[in-house]
Amino acid sequence: MAALLPITHLLWDTWRGNLTVNPLQDWTFRTGDWALRLLVASLACTPIATIFGFKQASSVRRALGLYGFGYAVVHFFIFIGVDYRFAFDLIWDDLATKRYILVGLVALLIFMPLAITSTRAWMKRLGRQWKQLHKLTYIAVPLAVVHYIWLVKADLRDPLLYATIVAVLLLLRLPWVRTQISKLKYRRVFQKL
Amino acid sequence: MAPKKTIMKIYSSEITPEQTYYAQSQSRRQFFKTAGLVASGALLSACAPSTPSTVDPAPTAIKPEKPVTAGQTDELGDAITQYDAISNYNNFYEFTTDKQGVAQMSAGFVSSPWKVQVGGLVNNPKTFDIDDLRKIAPIERIYRMRCVEAWSMVIPWSGFTLSNLLKQVDPKSEAKYVRFETLLDSNRFPGQRDRSFPWPYTEGLRLDEAMHDLTLLATGIYGKPLLPQNGAPIRLVVPWKYGFKSIKSIVKIDLVAEQPTSLWMKSGPSEYGFYSNVNPEVSHPRWSQSSERRIGEMARRRTLLFNGYADQVASLYAGMDLRKNY
Ligand code: HEM
Numbered sequence: 001m002a003a004l005l006p007i008t009h010l011l012w013d014t015w016r017g018n019l020t021v022n023p024l025q026d027w028t029f030r031t032g033d034w035a036l037r038l039l040v041a042s043l044a045c046t047p048i049a050t051i052f053g054f055k056q057a058s059s060v061r062r063a064l065g066l067y068g069f070g071y072a073v074v075h076f077f078i079f080i081g082v083d084y085r086f087a088f089d090l091i092w093d094d095l096a097t098k099r100y101i102l103v104g105l106v107a108l109l110i111f112m113p114l115a116i117t118s119t120r121a122w123m124k125r126l127g128r129q130w131k132q133l134h135k136l137t138y139i140a141v142p143l144a145v146v147h148y149i150w151l152v153k154a155d156l157r158d159p160l161l162y163a164t165i166v167a168v169l170l171l172l173r174l175p176w177v178r179t180q181i182s183k184l185k186y187r188r189v190f191q192k193l
Numbered sequence: 194m195a196p197k198k199t200i201m202k203i204y205s206s207e208i209t210p211e212q213t214y215y216a217q218s219q220s221r222r223q224f225f226k227t228a229g230l231v232a233s234g235a236l237l238s239a240c241a242p243s244t245p246s247t248v249d250p251a252p253t254a255i256k257p258e259k260p261v262t263a264g265q266t267d268e269l270g271d272a273i274t275q276y277d278a279i280s281n282y283n284n285f286y287e288f289t290t291d292k293q294g295v296a297q298m299s300a301g302f303v304s305s306p307w308k309v310q311v312g313g314l315v316n317n318p319k320t321f322d323i324d325d326l327r328k329i330a331p332i333e334r335i336y337r338m339r340c341v342e343a344w345s346m347v348i349p350w351s352g353f354t355l356s357n358l359l360k361q362v363d364p365k366s367e368a369k370y371v372r373f374e375t376l377l378d379s380n381r382f383p384g385q386r387d388r389s390f391p392w393p394y395t396e397g398l399r400l401d402e403a404m405h406d407l408t409l410l411a412t413g414i415y416g417k418p419l420l421p422q423n424g425a426p427i428r429l430v431v432p433w434k435y436g437f438k439s440i441k442s443i444v445k446i447d448l449v450a451e452q453p454t455s456l457w458m459k460s461g462p463s464e465y466g467f468y469s470n471v472n473p474e475v476s477h478p479r480w481s482q483s484s485e486r487r488i489g490e491m492a493r494r495r496t497l498l499f500n501g502y503a504d505q506v507a508s509l510y511a512g513m514d515l516r517k518n519y
Contacts, residue, residue, distance in 0.1 A: 020293055021278035021488045022344055084484070085492055093483045097476035151479055153342070154389070155290050 004067075006034045007074070024083050031075035036148065038068030039141050040165055047172040051181060062118055065137065069115045072108055072144075100150035103143050110140040138173070141166055267335045267347050269501060271487070274346035276415050278488050283422040284340065285441060286390065287375065287382035299421035302381060304442065307426045311358065313447030314368035319361065323426045327412055329353040334409060336432035338439070339471045339500045343480040346488050350430050351413035356404040359448075364400065368448035371403040372396075373429060373440045390460055396440040397453030397467065398431065401509055407432055407502060410443075433502040435469045466519035470510070471500035475519045 010030050019026040045061035048054050084091050094101050114134055116122070123130050145166050148159040171177055266272050281296045288298035305323060312318035331351045339345045359371070377393035379385040385392045402408065409430040412419055419425040424441025431438050437457055457465035464477060473483040473496040484493045499506050510518070 021275070021282045022486060024486055024491070025344075082491075083486075083493060087484070087493070090481065090484045090493070090495075093476070094481050098478055098481075100479065153479060154286070 006030065007071070024078070027078050028075060028083065031071050031078060032148075035068050035071035035075055036144055036162060038064050038071060039137070039144060040162060040169070042068055043137065043141055043166065043169045047169060050178075051172070066115060066118055069111045072111065076105075076108055100147050103150065104147040107140045107143040107147060110136050110143070114140075138170055142170070265335060265349060267337060269337075271337065271347050272489075273335060273349055274488050279346060279348055279414065280420050280422060282488065284342070284436065285384075285422055285424070286387070287384040287392075287394065287442070288422070289384055295422045296420075298383070302421035302425065304421065304426040307444075309427060309443055309446065311362045311446045313372070313449050314365040315448050316363040316365060317361070321358075323412075326353075326358075326410075326427060329357060331413065332409075333413075333416070334430075336407075336409075336430060337500050338430075338432065338436050339485060339496065341435040341437060341465075341469070341477065341480060341482075343482065343484070343496075344486045344488055345494075345500075349415050350409055350411040351416065352409050352411035352427075352430070354406060355408045355410050355429070356406070358410060358446075359403060362448075364448045367450050369400055370449050370452055371398045371400060372445075372447045372449050372453035373398075373443050374445035374447075375440055375442050376444045391456055394440055394456045395453060396429065396438055396455045398438075399452075399509075400448070402431070402506075405506065405509065407505060433471060433499040433506045435471060437465070438469050468510075468515075468518050470506075470515065470519075471496060472498060472515055472519070474498075475516055 010027065042061050042064035045057040045064065048057040080086060080091055095105065114136060117126060117130065117133060126133065142163075145159060145162050148162060149156065152159055172181070282292050283295040284292055285295045285299065288295045288302075307323040308320050309323070309326065310318075310320045330353065332353060333349060333351045335347060335349045337345055338348050355371075373396045375394035376382065377385065379392075398408070410427055411424070411430045412427050414420065414423050419428065424439075424443075427443050428441040429439045429443065438455075452467055455465070455467070457469075458467060464479075471482075476482055481496075483496055485496045487494050497503070
């Protein structure tokens with residue numbers, strides 16, 4: 001639920017006229033930022049739960065992912081609907097000439113089936129395959145980061161920070177890294193004995 | 194001949210209330226068309242009361258008092274952009290890369306005394322004092338400004354044509370290009386400590402572009418002296434090119450034989466070419482060049498070739514492949 005705060009804040013700022021003189025850009029940036037933040041947070045849940053034993057993290061994983069997707073959808077509709085007013089020749093022109101738009105769209109398309117199958121019913125129906133399917137986030141989130149890297153003009157610090165965090169979160173999932181971490185954990189337990 | 198795009202200065206007594214402005218704008222435009230180029234010293238003295246008598250070339254307040262010019266349009270009928278927007282949404286990396294932060298960062302920027310050194314391949318090299326440049330009969334022009342980042346504004350400038358200045362130094366026949374340089378001083382321009390850019394900011398024009406009647410050296414905006422965030426005390430304005438060509442806070446102008454390499458050409462050769470003419474047909478990897486957001490409007494506009502000045506400048510590029518010469 002707290003994930004609804006940023007959009008409320010955005011609407012509030014719009015209402016109060018607190019945005020810059022380029023509000024369309026503010027909306028695009030802020031929804032894009034929050035989409036990415038929530039998606040990355042969702043990726044962080046499992047490592048936090050397994051490494052630090054903070055089990056509650058797992059329970060918000062799906063919600064964070066879904067809200068992240070929700071922001072991405074709003075972000076996308078601001079782009080095609082509010083900004084471009086569905087002027088498809090212009091949208092097509094951007095899609096064809098700007099690689100950052102293309103990867104953004106690919107990321108969004110990958111998230112689509114994941115969002116649809118995020119209900120309990122679908123989890124049951126798909127069983128094991130559900131987990132496999134949802135590993136697509138490991139591709140889609142990095143694509144969203146690439147989207148960000150490619151759209152930045154000069155200051156790459158923010159997108160590279162995201163890139164680093166996502167890289168660490170993905171590395172933590174490699175089997176080799178996981179066994180090393182659990183070995184470390186066991187050693188600690190033995191030392192204490 | 195195309196009508197001159199120069200618009201007469203409006204005295205404060207003539208300012209139109211918002212409601213009646215739209216109704217009147219039609220006939221007013223007609224009037225402007227016939228008014229032609231207005232450039233007289235009397236106009237400068239007309240705005241003198243609005244500035245303190247002690248010369249303060251660059252007011253430092255972030256939101257200065259409302260300027261005298263209001264309720265005007267450019268020759269296409271586009272309303273001029275709010276002064277607040279013009280003075281608080283700026284690309285000026287010498288201060289900061291944050292467009293909203295420039296106004297604050299640049300408050301207190303000292304732009305007086307200031308000298309502009311004009312030399313290179315000229316017969317009469319000369320260093321101009323900004324106070325003398327201000328005495329050149331000022332003209333006011335309302336131009337569209339199209340940023341490469343796909344946003345645009347309509348801005349009332351005052352200043353004089355670059356050709357006016359160049360004629361005074363008498364370019365030699367070998368001179369083919371003009372090279373401009375911004376002040377290099379990381380104490381006054383903290384952004385210049387960022388080593389990822391090859392400071393100082395440099396820009397260039399072909400000599401015929403520089404001599405074109407649309408090409409302006411601006412010392413004022415909205416009937417007031419230029420604000421630091423807008424390039425005080427003197428900047429270039431080339432309305433048919435992307436905004437970054439219109440170099441700010443100029444200290445040096447050289448006539449040269451070879452095509453100069455600008456800061457943006459150095460830092461992104463595939464993205465920023467020498468010409469950088471506004472062209473909806475030539476795409477950029479990040480920003481739409483086929484459309485733009487006019488600041489103050491909520492719907493995109495289609496970008497015009499040469500930013501709407503094609504009738505006056507297209508002939509400069511006759512026979513050139515504008516996709517290659519981007
Ligand atoms: C999962 C999907 C996506 C995520 C996580 C995402 C994230 C982001 C982020 C973080 C930014 C930069 C915000 C900033 O600079 O503060 C951004 C900007 C932007 N995104 Fe996305 N995005 C996604 C999909 C898309 C799609 C599908 C489109 C369009 C088809 C799109 C169009 C844009 C545009 C136009 C910008 C602004 C670029 C600019 O004005 O310079 N994004 N996005």
